[in-house]
Amino acid sequence: MGVIASAPAKIILFGEHFVVYGEPAIVLAIDKRAYAKADLRLDKRIFLRSLNMNVAGYFEDENFKVEEGNPKEAKMKLEPLKCAVEKVLEISSEKVGLNIEVNSTVPVAAGLGSSAAVAAAVVAAVGALLNVKLSKEDVFRMAYDAEKIMHGTPSGIDPAISTFGGAMLFQIDTGFKPLDVKTDIPIVIGNTGVERSTRSQVAKVRSLRDRYPQIVDPMMRAAREIVLRAIEALKDGDLKTTGELMDINHALLYGLGVSDESLEWLINAARKAGALGAKLTGAGGGGCMIALANKDSIRNVLEAVQRAGGNAFLAKKTNEGVRIEPV
Ligand code: MEV
Numbered sequence: 001m002g003v004i005a006s007a008p009a010k011i012i013l014f015g016e017h018f019v020v021y022g023e024p025a026i027v028l029a030i031d032k033r034a035y036a037k038a039d040l041r042l043d044k045r046i047f048l049r050s051l052n053m054n055v056a057g058y059f060e061d062e063n064f065k066v067e068e069g070n071p072k073e074a075k076m077k078l079e080p081l082k083c084a085v086e087k088v089l090e091i092s093s094e095k096v097g098l099n100i101e102v103n104s105t106v107p108v109a110a111g112l113g114s115s116a117a118v119a120a121a122v123v124a125a126v127g128a129l130l131n132v133k134l135s136k137e138d139v140f141r142m143a144y145d146a147e148k149i150m151h152g153t154p155s156g157i158d159p160a161i162s163t164f165g166g167a168m169l170f171q172i173d174t175g176f177k178p179l180d181v182k183t184d185i186p187i188v189i190g191n192t193g194v195e196r197s198t199r200s201q202v203a204k205v206r207s208l209r210d211r212y213p214q215i216v217d218p219m220m221r222a223a224r225e226i227v228l229r230a231i232e233a234l235k236d237g238d239l240k241t242t243g244e245l246m247d248i249n250h251a252l253l254y255g256l257g258v259s260d261e262s263l264e265w266l267i268n269a270a271r272k273a274g275a276l277g278a279k280l281t282g283a284g285g286g287g288c289m290i291a292l293a294n295k296d297s298i299r300n301v302l303e304a305v306q307r308a309g310g311n312a313f314l315a316k317k318t319n320e321g322v323r324i325e326p327v
Contacts (some may be wrong), residue, residue, distance in 0.1 A: 002039035002099075005124035007143075007322040008032065009106040010113040010161040011189065011281045011290050011315060013242075014230050014249050017205050017256055018223035019155045022172050026179060026230055027157055029165040030189075031316045034104035034117035035325070038125035041097030046085055048078045050118075051103040080146040084119045087142035088126040088134070098126065107311075109195040111282020115150050116158035119143035120322045128324050139163050139322055152199040153206075165321030169231065183237035185317065186298045187290050188270065190310030192262035194286025201283035205256050219252050226252075243276025243292045250279030258284030266310040273297070273304030290315070 008029040015025025041047065047067075049056035055069035059082045064075045085098060100122060106114040120143040127134040134142075143159035157170045167179040209216040226245050233241040250267065253259060259267075263280045270278040270291035278291040289310070293301040298314065305312040 001327065002037050003125050003129040004035060004037045004325040004327055005121045005128060005322060006033040006035045006325055007117040007120035007124070007162040008165055008318050008320065009034070009117050010158060011187065011288075012111075012157065013185075013281075013290070014227045014245065015223055016280075016282055016284070017202070017253065017258060018220050019157055019170065019172070020153065020202060020205070021209070021220055023220055023224045024169055024171040024227045025155075025157055026167070026169055026227055026234070027161045028167045028185070028315075028317045029161050029319070029321065030112070031318045032106045032112065034102065034106055034114060034121050036118065036121035036125040037101045038122070038129040039099040040129065041099055044095060044097045046082060046097065047099045048081050048085075049099075049101045050077060050081075051101065053077050053108060080115065080119060080150045081122050083149050084122040084142055084146040085126050087145055088123055088130065088132055092130040092132045094130055096130070098129075100126070107191050107288070109197065109287065110191050111280070111284070111287035112189075113158040113162060113282070116143055116147055117162040119146040120159055120162040122146075124322045124324060136163050136321065150199070152202060154198070154202070161321075163322050166319045167234075167317060169227075179231065179234065181234045181317070183234075183239065185234070185239075185242070186293055186295055187315040188275070188293060188298060188302045188305055188312055189281075189315045190266040190270065190289045190291070190305035190308075190312045192260075192266060192286050192288070193311060194260065194262045196283065196285040196287055198283040201258050201285045204285075205258060208257060216256070219255060223249065223252055239276055239292060239294065246277030246279045246290075246292055247271075253280055253284060260285055262286055263289050266305050266308050267291070269304045269308035269310075270301050273300045275301045
């Protein structure tokens with residue numbers, strides 16, 4: 001009998017990129033989940049298949065044998081998942097073979113934390129299959145290690161929210177704190193359909209900061225102030241201020257060079273249709289934007305983003321982090 005685990009995707013409301021340099025960020029888990037199924041094999045190999053990325057293959061020691069997809073691409077995409085599996089095998093000290101199948105309703109490379117959600121689900125599924133007692137903190141650490149293979153120097157915000165769920169204030173130094181959000185936050189997500197790599201977006205910001213520290217450091221401080229004001233606005237259910245702060249946050253991200261034409265197009269469409277605020281979410285350079293709207297204008301905003309060519313949907317916050325699914 002296999003075990004299935006799942007973990008949610010996320011949207012960053014405030015503070016992406018700045019969070020990599022120690023500033024705070026606000027993140028929400030959303031009701032789109034990644035699923036991982038783990039089964040024992042009779043041999044000692046690890047077989048991994050990603051249904052949504054159309055890649056599959058076997059890992060045995062350092063060797064990789066492709067089963068589906070381009071060999072190089074398949075290995076690159078499956079390697080972080082192999083790392084997630086190995087982290088659990090290390091503490092279980094069992095030498096077993098495993099079949100792992102992942103499937104995700106989260107668009108890939110779109111800023112919604114698909115890779116972290118998948119990694120957290122894989123860790124939880126393998127842990128449950130092998131009867132390894134894992135705390136949520138353990139799942140987070142292991143998913144974070146897998147993320148580092150994929151993204152270089154990630155802050156840890158994506159695996160944290162996928163593991164714990166809910167709404168959270170995250171900062172590298174102090175970790176994560178659940179955030180008090182009084183109101184529903186009616187959000188439209190618009191996917192530009194332009195795939196991009198978090199690793200290269202983060203590297204781009206690092207290079208800008210290295211070249212212009214006197215300019216970028218004050219932007220970091222401004223981003224921190226935005227988050228501090230947003231904590232209050234979210235606590236009070238003040239959507240107007242939250243929207244204004246999103247617009248300012250986006251302007252800073254634009255200044256860092258991580259927006260692009262496709263994002264600007266959707267963001268402008270949302271603002272024209274009455275959004276209270278709109279910004280890119282995640283690493284940028286394509287991927288997704290988010291727009292905040294009042295309950296009575298959210299349909300207009302959704303349709304405007306769709307008409308502008310975005311794949312748009314409404315996001316709901318979920319409190320459910322990583323979990324084992326009934327089989
Ligand atoms: C990616 O979802 C958010 C970034 O800030 C990178 C990170 O924090 O790891 C761009």
